[in-house]
Amino acid sequence: MKSRFAIVASLIKLFVTLSILLPSSNIYAQGPTAHWYFGDSAGVEFNNYNPSFLLNSNLYFAPEGCAALSNPSGELMYYARPDYVINSNHDTLENGGDLLGSFSSTQGAMFIPNPIDTQITYLITHNGLSHFYSIIRTSEAIPLGFILPSEKNISLTSNATEKTTAVHHKNGKDIWLITKGHQSDTFSAFLITENGIQLNPVISLAQSDSIFGYSGQLKSSPNGRYFAECLNIGYTQHPTQARLYKFNNETGLIHSPIAISDSNLATYGAEFSANSNYVYFSNTLGLNAIAANQYSLASYDSVSISNSKYEIIGNLNFSLQIGIDKKIYGTRPFPYDQHLTCIENPESTGLNLIYEDTAVYLGGRTSRLGLPDFIQSFFHPAYYDYESKCNLPVKFTSYPVGQDSVHWDFGEPSSASNTSTVINPTHDYQNEGFYTVEFIVYADSSSDTFLRDIYVKKSLGLTGSSFSVDVCDTAHVINANHNLTLMKYNWSTGASVDSISITQSGTYFCSMTAFCDSLIDTFNVSFMPAPSVSLGNDTLLCEGQSFTIGADLSNTIDFLWSTGDTSVSIVVDESLSPNFETLDLWLTATNACGTSSDTIRIEFLPQPDVSWFGDSILCDQSEAIVNTPIIDSVTFFMTYTTDDIAYDTLAQPWIIDTHGLYYVHAFNQCDTVVKRAFLSPFNVIDVSLGADSVLCPGDVIKLDAFWPTSSYVWNDGSQDSTLSVSYNE
Numbered sequence: 001m002k003s004r005f006a007i008v009a010s011l012i013k014l015f016v017t018l019s020i021l022l023p024s025s026n027i028y029a030q031g032p033t034a035h036w037y038f039g040d041s042a043g044v045e046f047n048n049y050n051p052s053f054l055l056n057s058n059l060y061f062a063p064e065g066c067a068a069l070s071n072p073s074g075e076l077m078y079y080a081r082p083d084y085v086i087n088s089n090h091d092t093l094e095n096g097g098d099l100l101g102s103f104s105s106t107q108g109a110m111f112i113p114n115p116i117d118t119q120i121t122y123l124i125t126h127n128g129l130s131h132f133y134s135i136i137r138t139s140e141a142i143p144l145g146f147i148l149p150s151e152k153n154i155s156l157t158s159n160a161t162e163k164t165t166a167v168h169h170k171n172g173k174d175i176w177l178i179t180k181g182h183q184s185d186t187f188s189a190f191l192i193t194e195n196g197i198q199l200n201p202v203i204s205l206a207q208s209d210s211i212f213g214y215s216g217q218l219k220s221s222p223n224g225r226y227f228a229e230c231l232n233i234g235y236t237q238h239p240t241q242a243r244l245y246k247f248n249n250e251t252g253l254i255h256s257p258i259a260i261s262d263s264n265l266a267t268y269g270a271e272f273s274a275n276s277n278y279v280y281f282s283n284t285l286g287l288n289a290i291a292a293n294q295y296s297l298a299s300y301d302s303v304s305i306s307n308s309k310y311e312i313i314g315n316l317n318f319s320l321q322i323g324i325d326k327k328i329y330g331t332r333p334f335p336y337d338q339h340l341t342c343i344e345n346p347e348s349t350g351l352n353l354i355y356e357d358t359a360v361y362l363g364g365r366t367s368r369l370g371l372p373d374f375i376q377s378f379f380h381p382a383y384y385d386y387e388s389k390c391n392l393p394v395k396f397t398s399y400p401v402g403q404d405s406v407h408w409d410f411g412e413p414s415s416a417s418n419t420s421t422v423i424n425p426t427h428d429y430q431n432e433g434f435y436t437v438e439f440i441v442y443a444d445s446s447s448d449t450f451l452r453d454i455y456v457k458k459s460l461g462l463t464g465s466s467f468s469v470d471v472c473d474t475a476h477v478i479n480a481n482h483n484l485t486l487m488k489y490n491w492s493t494g495a496s497v498d499s500i501s502i503t504q505s506g507t508y509f510c511s512m513t514a515f516c517d518s519l520i521d522t523f524n525v526s527f528m529p530a531p532s533v534s535l536g537n538d539t540l541l542c543e544g545q546s547f548t549i550g551a552d553l554s555n556t557i558d559f560l561w562s563t564g565d566t567s568v569s570i571v572v573d574e575s576l577s578p579n580f581e582t583l584d585l586w587l588t589a590t591n592a593c594g595t596s597s598d599t600i601r602i603e604f605l606p607q608p609d610v611s612w613f614g615d616s617i618l619c620d621q622s623e624a625i626v627n628t629p630i631i632d633s634v635t636f637f638m639t640y641t642t643d644d645i646a647y648d649t650l651a652q653p654w655i656i657d658t659h660g661l662y663y664v665h666a667f668n669q670c671d672t673v674v675k676r677a678f679l680s681p682f683n684v685i686d687v688s689l690g691a692d693s694v695l696c697p698g699d700v701i702k703l704d705a706f707w708p709t710s711s712y713v714w715n716d717g718s719q720d721s722t723l724s725v726s727y728n729e
Contacts, residue, residue, distance in 0.1 A: 031385065031399050032113070033324050033374050034074035037086075038066045039337070039367035044360060046074075049325040049401065051340075053363035058090045063368035064319075065101070065108025065126065065162070072385035072397045078136065078145060079372070082108030082125045085136070087144040093136065094146035100132045100153045101125030106162035106215045106232075106268075110373045115173045116194040116455045117486050121145075124156070124164060124177060131157040131164065131179055133197060156197070157181075157188060163218035163229065168377040170224070170250040171436075172452025175375060178227070178247075178254070182214060189252035194455070194486055202252030206245055216268050217319060221276035222380040224249035226297060228279045230267035242267045242281050244297075244305065258302045262309070264290055268369065269320035271328045273346040274381050274401070275448065280346065282317035282330055291317050291341065291355060292330070312355045317341055321371040322379045326401045329360065329371065337366040382441040382450035388457045390516035393428040400441045407442070411435035411454075432458035432516070434485075455485055459516035468524040472593030475503050478523045480510040487514045503527075530594030533587055538601040542670035543580070546573035549600070551589055558590040572602060580604040580632070605633045608666035610675040624681045626654040633668045656681050695727045 035054070036044040040061055043054030059066065059081055068079040076088045082101020085093045101108050105126040114120035121136040135151035138144070156179075163180045169191065177190040177197070188201035216230030227245040231238065242260035247253075260267075260281065269282035269292075277297055283290045291314030295305050317330035330341040342359030345352070377383055384398040400406060400423065408420040410427040412435060417427065429435065435456060440449045462482060469478075479499040480489060489498050492509040502508065508523045533551050541547070550569025551559075559566050562585055563576065577583045586599040612629065628636050639649050642660030656662070659680030666673045687705045695701065705712055706721040714723050 030074045030397065031072060031324050031378065032070050033068075033378050034070040035068050035076045035079065036321075036372050037068050037079035038062055038371050039331070039362075040365055042362045042365035042367050044340070044362070046324050051323065051325070051329075051360045053361060053365070055363050055365065056090055057365070058086050058092075061368075062103055062370065064103065064370040065105040066370050066372045067109035067111050067123070067374075068372040069111035069113070069121065069374075072387060078111060078121065078123075080109045080111070080123060082127070085123055085134075085147075089144060091144075093144070094142060095149065095152065096136075096145075096147055099123070099125050099134060100127045100130075102128040104128070106217060106370065107164040107373050108162065110164055110166060110177075110375075112166055112175055112177060112192055112375060114194060114196075115175060115192065122192065122197060125153075126160070126162055126164060128162070129159065129182070130155065131160055156190070156199070159184075160188075161213070162215045163213075164373065165218045165220045165227070166373075166375045167220035167222075167224040167247075167249060168375065168452075170451075172450060173434075173454070176220075176224075176249065176252055178218065178220065180218060180229070187254045189254070191252060204252075204254035206254045206257045217270045219270045219272060219320075220247065220376040221272040221279070221297075222274055222322075222376050222378075222383070223276040224377060225276060226272065226279070226300075227254060228270040228272065228281070230270050230281060232268050232284070233266060241265045242270065244279065244295075244300075246300065256300070258300070258305060260293075260295070260306075262293065264288055264311075265293060268318045269330060271320035271322050271346075272376070273328075274322060274326040274379050275347050275446075278346060278349070280312075280320055280328060280343065282320050284316050284318060289313050289315070291315055291357075292320070292343070294346075294349070294353065296349065310350050310353070312343065312353060314341065314355050314357050318369040319371040321373075322346070322376075324379070324399055326379065326381070331367040331369055331371055332357070333369070334366070337368065338362050338364065340367065340371075377450075380450055381443070381448035382439045384437075384439050384450060384452070386437070386452075386454050388455060390457050391459055393426040394454065394456060395424070395426050396437070396439075397424050398439060398441075400443070403441045403443045405442045407440040409438040411437050429456040429458070432456055432460060432484075457515040460484070462517045462519050464520040464522065466522040466524070468526075470526050470528040470592065472528055472530060474527075475501050476525065476527070477501050478508060478525065480512060480521045480523075482512065482514075482519075484514040484517065487512055528591065528593055531589040531591055531596040533589045533596040533598040535585070535587060535598045535600040538603075540603040540605055540669060541572060541574070542605050543574055543607045545670075546571055548572070549585070551587060551598075553589050553591075557592070560588045560590075562586045574604055577602075577604045580606055605668055605670050606631065607670055608634050608668055608673045610664050610666045610673050613664040613675050613677055615678045616680075624656045624679075626656055626679075628652065628654065634666055635668065637665050639663045639665065695725070697727045700724055700726045 034046050037057045037059045041057040043057040044051045045054050062081040065082045069077045071077055079086050081103050082105055083099045085096040087093050105128055108126040110124045112122045119138045123134045125132050132153045133156050134147050136145045159182045161180045161182050166175055166177045168175055175192040179188050185206055187204040190201045191198045213231030216232035219228045227247050229243045231241055239261050240259040244258045245254050246256040265283050266285045267281040268284045271280050279295050280292050282292045290311045292312045294310040296308035319331045320328055322328050328343040328346045339358040340360040342356050344354035384396055387395040406423055410418050412418050434453050436453050438451050440447050477499050481498040489496055490511040491500055505526045510521045512519055531553050548569050548571050559568055561570055583602045584599055588597040638654050640660050640662040642658045656679045662679045663676050687707050689703050693701055703723045712719050712721050
């Protein structure tokens with residue numbers, strides 16, 4: 001029969017066994033640091049702030065760099081070593097292998113969630129010389145995550161040490177990712193916003209006395225004001241074993257280095273207390289049974305910090321990592337690697353510190369040198385997470401330890417419920433957009449405050465629109481931006497940005513999705529050139545003729561002719577120049593893209609006129625001169641026929657000295673006209689009725705007395721130029 005002690009021991013053993021075998025409950029798991037995976041398939045889960053081992057890890061042999069991430073409710077999302085990533089089902093993420101990372105890099109992996117889009121997480125890896133990042137996405141079809149080939153192993157740094165840390169920006173929304181150059185005092189601070197990783201880092205040259213320290217941890221304080229850097233070298237190698245820096249979490253600048261020098265210290269791990277008042281450096285030498293050193297940051301100067309040193313007695317430690325319970329845990333080498341060490345109360349000082357070498361049993365699994373790295377502000381005493389879903393109240397989750405009370409200000413002064421004293425409240429915002437939420441934790445007569453810009457998701461009821469636009473440029477930008485945070489775009493051209501440049505007329509579609517809205521905009525674009533007026537070459541117009549002139553400008557809006565007409569074309573005839581003067585006709589055309597003008601010169605020509613020429617007796621003259629009319633553009637010449645000359649051209653001036661038939665020829669570019677007339681220069685009528693004649697019965701003779709421009713009277717009274725005479729008369 002078992003003793004009462006044996007029965008109790010058996011029950012304890014049964015309870016522990018069940019705790020190990022049964023799936024762990026997430027009821028009490030809280031926050032993004034709830035799960036740790038590291039070492040040789042080792043794992044820890046924080047249930048109600050109490051760490052217990054996990055045996056479900058598929059992370060084999062992670063000697064140094066590793067990472068893990070849970071959601072605000074404490075549900076596992078991912079864990080990784082630098083060369084592959086695993087999902088919450090403990091399977092390798094889709095396309096999550098072959099990452100550019102080295103498992104022997106001190107801080108070779110780190111997850112950084114997108115500040116707003118919960119479907120995007122960035123995985124930072126280090127391959128021993130350079131940093132890379134891959135984008136993990138989730139979707140309804142693949143909720144456990146995947147990496148697109150085009151978003152995998154994107155270069156971030158080169159010639160960089162194994163040191164990587166992250167902390168929130170002063171706004172509490174964005175995140176700083178900090179790396180350090182190899183054999184350099186240069187730090188690079190990359191800002192991560194809802195739009196992704198900004199690849200133009202803030203560069204700081206924090207001058208110090210050494211360029212040693214390729215490996216070893218780099219940590220930010222939870223409040224983002226300090227950095228601690230381990231050099232992983234002993235005093236015999238260099239007099240400086242670690243450094244402290246100040247950090248401006250608004251600008252990203254690192255400055256004011258302070259060297260930590262201790263002949264008994266070789267540092268690999270660094271960590272801050274949750275209130276950021278103390279910093280700890282692990283001791284890998286194990287000399288004099290010193291596990292780690294504590295330094296106070298109450299006064300930031302080298303003498304005060306050096307004098308504040310307190311040596312924690314214990315076995316040597318490597319990585320240090322603060323937990324959600326605000327305790328600091330450490331790793332130790334074989335044969336002590338089946339437990340994590342723990343500084344139980346890191347906000348205490350000196351002899352009040354409680355340190356335990358075998359604080360967390362790993363269930364038979366072993367740690368190596370590394371522990372998972374997290375965004376350090378996760379451990380700020382007043383840090384909180386939030387969940388915003390479309391048109392629902394925002395849920396806030398906080399992780400205070402030992403608090404007396406809390407206070408929330410939701411950043412919506414118009415709301416009657418803008419404040420709360422509940423640890424995990426909800427707040428129903430009226431509008432979509434950014435709000436600055438303040439959370440204050442009161443404990444032990446002190447307080448900690450965390451400010452964070454949150455994004456509230458609300459449907460704006462947007463619907464698609466159709467736009468028609470005439471554009472003047474050879475290339476035009478059409479913009480579908482509705483100023484919604486993280487809106488995703490899908491153009492009919494295949495583009496995925498908010499605006500595109502086009503060079504051809506046509507109809508373009510953009511499908512857009514935001515957190516709570518989906519719509520399609522249509523753009524009907526017509527390229528409208530500036531008018532280019534051409535009226536053609538200068539020309540002439542003959543009397544009695546006309547033509548229509550205009551410009552082939554289909555996109556022109558306004559026309560103005562020199563005649564005052566405003567139509568696209570006009571009729572040109574001699575009415576525009578009654579005196580047949582040369583006309584300069586111009587047209588100005590205008591549209592939204594510009595103005596153009598052109599002028600055409602039109603020469604008006606009269607038809608040749610010979611109406612002035614006719615039969616004439618040039619009386620009392622032995623000879624006469626006929627004056628040639630002076631008419632622009634008309635050329636005249638005269639030919640004649642007399643009794644002696646059959647045909648000839650009369651030289652100018654036209655001297656008429658013989659009666660005969662004269663022909664005036666008039667021509668220009670419009671026509672040629674000829675007119676005949678009888679001209680005589682004498683004043684004597686030289687009429688002959690012929691010789692005397694004898695008429696026989698029945699005979700008739702015709703007498704012709706024609707003389708130009710003469711009148712006639714015969715003896716019988718008739719007045720014609722001719723008279724017929726018969727025998728009977």
